[in-house]
Structures are given as C-alpha cells and as structure tokens.
Amino acid sequence: MRHILSILVENEAGALSRISGLFSARGYNIESLTVAPTEDPTMSRMTIVTAGSDDVIEQITKQLNKLVEVVKVVDLTEGNHIERELMLVKVRAAGKERDEMKRLTDIFRGRILDVTDKSYTIELTGPGEKLDAFLGAIEPGVILETVRTGASGIGRGERILRV
Amino acid sequence: MQLTGAEITIRCLQEEGVEYVFGYPGGAVLNIYDELFKQDKVKHVLVRHEQGAVHAADGYSRSSHKVGVALVTSGPGVTNAVTGIATAYMDSIPLVVITGQVPTHAIGQDAFQECDTVGITRPCVKHNFLVKDVKDLAVTIKKAFYLATTGRPGPVLVDIPKDVTQASTEFTYPKTITLRSYNPVTKGHAGQIKKAVQLLLDAKRPMFYTGGGVILSNASSQLTRLVRLLGYPCTNTLMGLGGLPGTDPQFTGLPGMHGTYETNMAMQHCDVLFAVGSRFDDRVIGDPKHFYRADRKIIHIDIDPSSISKRVKVDVPIVGYVAEVLDEMLRLLESSPQRPDAAALKAWWAQIKEWQRKDCLKYDRKSELIKPQYVVEKLYELTKGDAFVTSDVGQHQMWVAQYYKFDKPRRWINSGGLGTMGFGLPAAMGVQLVNPGAMVVCVTGEASIQMCIQELSTCKQYHLPIKIVNLNNRYMGMVRQWQEFFYGNRYAESYMDALPDFVKLAEAYGHVGIKIEKPGDVEGALREALAQKERLVFLDFITDQTENVFPMVPGGKGLTEMILAEEL
Ligand SMILES: Cc1ncc(C[n+]2csc(CCOP(=O)(O)OP(=O)(O)O)c2C)c(N)n1
Numbered sequence: 001m002r003h004i005l006s007i008l009v010e011n012e013a014g015a016l017s018r019i020s021g022l023f024s025a026r027g028y029n030i031e032s033l034t035v036a037p038t039e040d041p042t043m044s045r046m047t048i049v050t051a052g053s054d055d056v057i058e059q060i061t062k063q064l065n066k067l068v069e070v071v072k073v074v075d076l077t078e079g080n081h082i083e084r085e086l087m088l089v090k091v092r093a094a095g096k097e098r099d100e101m102k103r104l105t106d107i108f109r110g111r112i113l114d115v116t117d118k119s120y121t122i123e124l125t126g127p128g129e130k131l132d133a134f135l136g137a138i139e140p141g142v143i144l145e146t147v148r149t150g151a152s153g154i155g156r157g158e159r160i161l162r163v
Numbered sequence: 164m165q166l167t168g169a170e171i172t173i174r175c176l177q178e179e180g181v182e183y184v185f186g187y188p189g190g191a192v193l194n195i196y197d198e199l200f201k202q203d204k205v206k207h208v209l210v211r212h213e214q215g216a217v218h219a220a221d222g223y224s225r226s227s228h229k230v231g232v233a234l235v236t237s238g239p240g241v242t243n244a245v246t247g248i249a250t251a252y253m254d255s256i257p258l259v260v261i262t263g264q265v266p267t268h269a270i271g272q273d274a275f276q277e278c279d280t281v282g283i284t285r286p287c288v289k290h291n292f293l294v295k296d297v298k299d300l301a302v303t304i305k306k307a308f309y310l311a312t313t314g315r316p317g318p319v320l321v322d323i324p325k326d327v328t329q330a331s332t333e334f335t336y337p338k339t340i341t342l343r344s345y346n347p348v349t350k351g352h353a354g355q356i357k358k359a360v361q362l363l364l365d366a367k368r369p370m371f372y373t374g375g376g377v378i379l380s381n382a383s384s385q386l387t388r389l390v391r392l393l394g395y396p397c398t399n400t401l402m403g404l405g406g407l408p409g410t411d412p413q414f415t416g417l418p419g420m421h422g423t424y425e426t427n428m429a430m431q432h433c434d435v436l437f438a439v440g441s442r443f444d445d446r447v448i449g450d451p452k453h454f455y456r457a458d459r460k461i462i463h464i465d466i467d468p469s470s471i472s473k474r475v476k477v478d479v480p481i482v483g484y485v486a487e488v489l490d491e492m493l494r495l496l497e498s499s500p501q502r503p504d505a506a507a508l509k510a511w512w513a514q515i516k517e518w519q520r521k522d523c524l525k526y527d528r529k530s531e532l533i534k535p536q537y538v539v540e541k542l543y544e545l546t547k548g549d550a551f552v553t554s555d556v557g558q559h560q561m562w563v564a565q566y567y568k569f570d571k572p573r574r575w576i577n578s579g580g581l582g583t584m585g586f587g588l589p590a591a592m593g594v595q596l597v598n599p600g601a602m603v604v605c606v607t608g609e610a611s612i613q614m615c616i617q618e619l620s621t622c623k624q625y626h627l628p629i630k631i632v633n634l635n636n637r638y639m640g641m642v643r644q645w646q647e648f649f650y651g652n653r654y655a656e657s658y659m660d661a662l663p664d665f666v667k668l669a670e671a672y673g674h675v676g677i678k679i680e681k682p683g684d685v686e687g688a689l690r691e692a693l694a695q696k697e698r699l700v701f702l703d704f705i706t707d708q709t710e711n712v713f714p715m716v717p718g719g720k721g722l723t724e725m726i727l728a729e730e731l
Contacts, residue, residue, distance in 0.1 A: 018285060055476075058472065063469050068290040068342070068345050
C-alpha cells in the first residue's frame with residue numbers, strides 16, 4: 001500500500017542523509033521525498049511517499065522516530081488529507097499542436113509559463129495521478145522534458161502536525 | 164574563563180567523571196593530546212590499533228555500566244575504529260567516541276587524512292556530530308554522553324576539526340540537557356503491564372526469554388525475584404547470560420542456534436512467552452515462520468519500540484526500561500491473590516525435565532585429546548563461576564556460553580550482534596582496568612586472537628594480568644563446522660596454517676606462555692595461570708580439531724530442527 005509520511009525534523013546538516021540512509025540501509029522504498037524549512041526555521045518538514053505492507057510501514061515509522069533529529073512522524077494516509085505535486089513540462093508545440101496543447105493545459109487547469117515558437121513550458125499541480133493523466137493524454141514524442149517535485153501533503157480539517 | 168577547544172574537550176570528560184580514555188594519537192588530535200598530558204584526572208590508555216581502543220572502551224562499559232570513551236585521529240584512525248563502533252552499536256553499548264578531523268576550511272578538499280567520518284559511521288552509531296564551532300563543543304559533548312546512556316544505549320561519535328580544538332571560547336558545562344526531538348519512553352504503560360501480569364498468571368506453559376536488555380538495564384535482581392516468585396522456566400540469550408544466575412534450577416540454558424534442546428523446545432511449545440529485553444534475533448528463533456504459533460501469546464518488554472513486532476508479532480508490547488517495568492510487575496504480582504496454576508506448572512516442568520534427559524551438552528569425557536568443553540568446565544570450576552570472561556567469535560564463544568555458568572550479570576563479555584573476531588583481548592583490557600584485582604579471562608581461538616594480538620603489548624605496558632585461554636584447534640573451527648555440515652567437508656581456507664609459537668610470542672611481548680597438549684595437564688595449567696596474579700598468562704590448549712558445537716539449528720531452519728551430537 002502507498003503511504004505518505006510527514007516528518008518534522010531538526011533543520012540540521014546531515015538530517016536528510018540520516019533519513020535517506022535509513023531507507024536504503026533497511027531496504028525500504030522511497031517513491032518521492034520533498035523537504036523544506038517550515039515557518040519555524042529551526043525545523044524542516046519532509047514528505048516521503050513510500051509503499052509497503054502495514055508491518056513495514058509500522059517499522060518505517062518506528063525507525064524514523066528513533067532517529068535523534070526526528071521530532072515527529074505522521075502517516076497522512078491514516079486520515080483525510082490533501083496531496084499536491086508540482087510538475088513542469090516542456091512540450092513541442094508547433095503548428096496545429098499549439099492549439100491542442102493549449103486546450104489540454106486548460107482542461108487540466110495548468111498554466112503555460114514560457115513560450116517559444118516551437119515549445120510551451122507548462123506548469124501543473126495536483127495529486128500525482130492527475131499529473132500522470134496529463135502525461136498520458138499527450139503523445140510521448142511531444143514531451144521534451146519533465147520535472148516533478150514529488151508529493152507534499154497536509155491533513156484535512158483540524159488535523160495539524162506541529163510541535 | 165576562555166578555554167581552547169582542546170581544553171574544553173578534556174574539561175568535559177572530567178566533568179563526566181571519565182576515568183580512562185582509550186586512544187591513539189595523530190595529527191588532528193594533537194591539541195587534545197597536549198591537554199591530556201597537562202592533567203592527571205583523566206588517564207589515557209595507549210592501545211596498539213584503534214579497533215582495540217574502541218573494544219577496550221566497550222569492555223570497560225559492559226563490565227561496569229559506565230560509559231566507555233575512545234579518542235582517535237582523523238582518516239585512518241577513524242576507519243580503524245569503525246569495527247569497534249559497529250560492534251558496540253549492535254550490542255547497544257554506551258560509548259562516546261571522540262575523533263579528530265581536518266580543519267574546517269580543509270573539509271571537502273581531500274585533505275591529508277581526511278575522511279567523511281560522520282558519513283562513514285552514520286549507520287553504526289546511535290548518533291554523531293561534527294562540531295564546526297568551538298561554542299557548540301561543550302554542549303555537544305554533553306549531548307553525546309546523554310544520548311549514549313539514555314533510552315536504548317549506544318555509541319555516539321563527536322568529530323572535532325583541528326581548528327576547533329585551537330579556537331577559544333567561554334567554558335560552561337551544562338548540568339542537564341533536553342532535546343525536543345529525543346524523548347525515549349522509559350516508564351511502561353500501566354494497562355499493558357496489568358495485562359502482562361494477568362497473562363503470566365493464567366499461563367499453563369510459561370517461558371521467560373530474556374536478553375541483553377536485562378543486563379543493560381541492571382534488572383537482573385528484579386528478573387531473578389520474578390522468576391523465583393512464579394517458579395517458571397527461564398532462558399537467557401547470549402547477550403543476557405547472568406541475567407538469571409546460571410546455576411539457578413529454573414535456568415534452562417541458552418536458546419537458539421546453539422541453545423539447549425530443552426530451551427528450544429520450551430520456546431516453541433510454551434503458551435505464554437515472556438520476552439524481556441530480547442529481540443527475537445535470527446540466531447535465537449531461527450525461521451520466524453516456523454517459530455510462529457497461533458496458540459502462543461507473547462509479551463515483550465523493550466526500551467526500543469522498533470524492536471517490538473519487528474520479526475515476530477507480539478500480543479502485549481510494553482515499551483520502557485526493563486528494570487522499571489519488572490519492578491511494577493513484581494508489585495502487582497505480590498499484591499495479587501492469584502497464584503500460578505500449580506498443576507499445569509508441574510506438568511510443564513515434567514515435560515521440560517523429559518527434554519532435559521536428552522542431555523544435549525554431553526561430550527566424550529574419555530578422549531585422549533583435549534576437549535574444548537572440558538577446558539571451559541574446568542575454568543568454571545576453578546574460578547567458581549566468578550571470573551569476568553571475554554571471548555572472540557566462533558566455537559569457543561559458544562562453548563563458554565554453554566558450559567560456563569554465569570551467576571552474575573556483566574561477567575560475560577562478548578560480541579553477540581556483530582560477531583567480531585578480535586574483540587576478546589582488547590575488551591578484556593577494559594574489563595581489567597575497571598575491575599582491578601578481578602579475575603579476567605579471555606577465551607579465544609587461534610584465528611580470532613591474531614586479529615588484535617598486538618594488544619599484548621598494551622597489556623604489558625599497563626600491567627594487565629589477563630588470562631588468555633586459547634582453544635587452539637588449528638582451524639577456524641566454526642567455519643570448518645559449517646563446511647563439514649553443509650559443504651561436503653570441503654574445508655576451503657579454514658585451516659590455520661603457519662601458526663606462530665604462541666608461547667614464544669607471549670614471551671616476546673613480556674608475558675608468560677604455556678602450551679598444554681594432554682587432558683591430564685589442563686587443570687594444572689589453569690591453576691598455575693590463575694595463581695599468577697601479576698602476570699598475563701597465555702595458555703595455548705591444543706584441542707581436538709574435529710570437535711563441533713551441539714546442538715545446532717542450521718541457519719534458516721526452525722528452532723526445533725536441531726542437529727544433536729549423537730545424530731552425526
Ligand atoms: C572479523 C571477522 N571475520 C570473519 C568472521 C567469520 N568467522 C566466524 S567464526 C570464524 C572462525 C573463528 O576461528 P577461531 O578464532 O579459531 O575460533 P574457533 O571457531 O576455532 O573456536 C570466522 C572466520 C568473523 N566472525 N569476524
């Protein structure tokens with residue numbers, strides 16, 4: 001099962017490598033990992049998307065909590081949550097492809113950030129599947145370059161993760 | 164007062180009451196060594212290889228419940244120390260390892276004797292620090308001692324660049340420390356403890372299975388009281404020996420790969436398994452699928468939540484310090500009107516006695532050759548079970564664990580988790596220093612001893628009268644045993660050719676050496692060695708080359724799929 005773990009961690013040099021090292025040393029998989037400082041600059045928030053059986057996820061959570069610099073770990077997938085990812089795609093857009101691409105971008109509520117006479121650079125946010133769906137909807141040969149941030153997540157409603 | 168980083172380092176060690184630092188100098192730590200030189204509160208022990216420094220600090224800690232401290236230089240000093248650090252990590256031993264680093268401005272430049280110490284040691288420490296500013300030094304060292312000793316203990320490393328040891332700042336040593344990200348749960352959950360007590364009282368076929376956590380948490384008196392109060396059988400793992408006295412009639416011997424027949428059968432067939440500070444290691448329970456039984460309930464106390472339900476699902480998990488949880492359980496039991504089911508317990512003990520009749524540790528006592536088990540038994544008799552015994556890794560280690568009955572905790576010092584050959588001698592140095600006057604014996608094999616043999620020189624320098632019992636079978640015995648059982652007797656590279664004359668070698672280092680070749684001479688030689696209170700004696704016992712360790716559960720097999728001696 002796919003899980004999204006939110007982790008509050010001391011904003012210290014090496015904290016990231018401790019966490020990624022834990023995943024590789026124990027053979028856990030990382031689908032994506034994002035990290036940035038929070039409103040409190042001494043702390044960073046990390047979102048890790050991983051997959052595993054309930055037992056494995058329980059171990060991952062415990063192992064993360066065991067790291068001295070980890071302040072808190074929450075499995076967002078245990079409750080209602082919002083998940084977003086940002087993608088930038090550069091596509092070939094010439095001739096009649098231009099209109100088609102513009103229309104598709106609108107349907108997916110994306111934005112065109114940069115234009116040349118041969119290409120568009122499109123920004124798209126949403127859950128991972130939406131970004132996948134967009135890429136699925138255009139012809140693979142048209143895609144020149146993609147970059148994705150990996151998922152960030154937050155609990156819905158009153159669910160709050162802080163110290 | 165303004166102090167340099169080097170002065171601060173030593174002052175911190177003094178504040179922590181550190182008696183001995185085990186180390187080896189080099190460029191990056193010269194400032195620290197200079198400050199060591201100028202004072203005499205903290206004594207330095209100069210080893211002959213950094214691996215030995217960490218093992219010595221480790222043995223010091225295991226036998227005393229104090230923190231072991233090691234000091235090594237950057238680069239090769241650190242890489243040599245890694246084996247020692249990983250050994251301590253696997254067995255949860257509290258150490259503070261101070262390492263020199265190239266100056267901060269040189270970090271990342273591939274400077275002379277630079278290595279990424281924090282990176283290299285990250286997976287084998289509880290935590291590590293690189294101190295980039297002298298202002299952070301004192302508080303970092305305080306954190307290191309705090310982290311090493313609280314929660315699940317372990318080694319903590321502090322990497323100090325040379326310029327930080329030169330820079331100055333105001334020194335104050337924090338009295339206490341709190342870390343918002345580190346709050347180990349130490350007190351067991353009251354409801355869970357109640358549930359555990361009830362399960363134990365209702366059990367028909369109970370079994371205690373206790374590990375290193377009992378030793379580390381100084382909980383052996385609580386464990387012993389509890390075991391005796393209930394009258395239940397109890398096994399201690401390799402790391403837990405001495406948790407319950409080895410001579411206690413309720414002690415059933417070691418569990419696991421080389422555990423006794425009765426213990427493994429009882430572990431498998433009990434209806435309530437009470438795991439205390441043990442971690443269901445692969446060498447203890449064998450194949451977890453085979454070990455699983457729907458009709459058996461498991462209670463597990465551990466300080467580390469990640470140890471619980473890692474390999475085996477448990478029914479009643481209790482996170483906390485073993486000693487505190489056992490105290491609470493004793494209180495509940497003593498005030499409970501309920502007593503264990505006497506009839507069921509009688510039947511269960513009858514079953515265990517039946518299993519014991521297999522006499523799984525028997526060996527040929529009439530042999531013309533020296534049987535290694537006999538040497539260990541004699542050692543036990545002559546030291547009355549009261550010696551500190553360290554070991555290396557291999558058959559000899561298992562024979563000590565099987566045949567030496569440890570009545571007290573912290574007497575059996577071995578590398579259980581990592582299985583590090585070379586551990587025994589340097590560990591014995593630490594043990595002897597913190598227990599002056601005590602009988603310290605290192606039981607080893609001719610292969611293992613050669614991995615840190617250079618420490619014989621350290622023993623000479625510091626007058627450490629360790630007794631080395633070398634069970635010399637001219638083979639890497641444990642490797643040879645596997646090759647005999649599982650590789651059609653193809654003894655690939657396990658024969659120890661070109662062995663040194665250990666008697667002469669001991670003498671060359673300034674010690675006494677004795678070679679023993681006949682069973683009849685074993686006792687006399689041991690007596691002679693033990694009587695030499697001031698000297699290190701190297702006893703080279705030429706033992707039966709073909710002896711194997713029984714019982715044996717082959718790797719990956721079920722716990723009750725044991726090979727017994729008579730079956731071969
Ligand atoms: C550093 C290290 N290298 C290799 C091994 C693998 N190993 C385990 S036991 C053993 C043989 C030990 O031989 P010896 O010290 O003579 O003891 P014996 O088994 O004969 O009692 C070896 C090589 C190990 N445990 N540690």
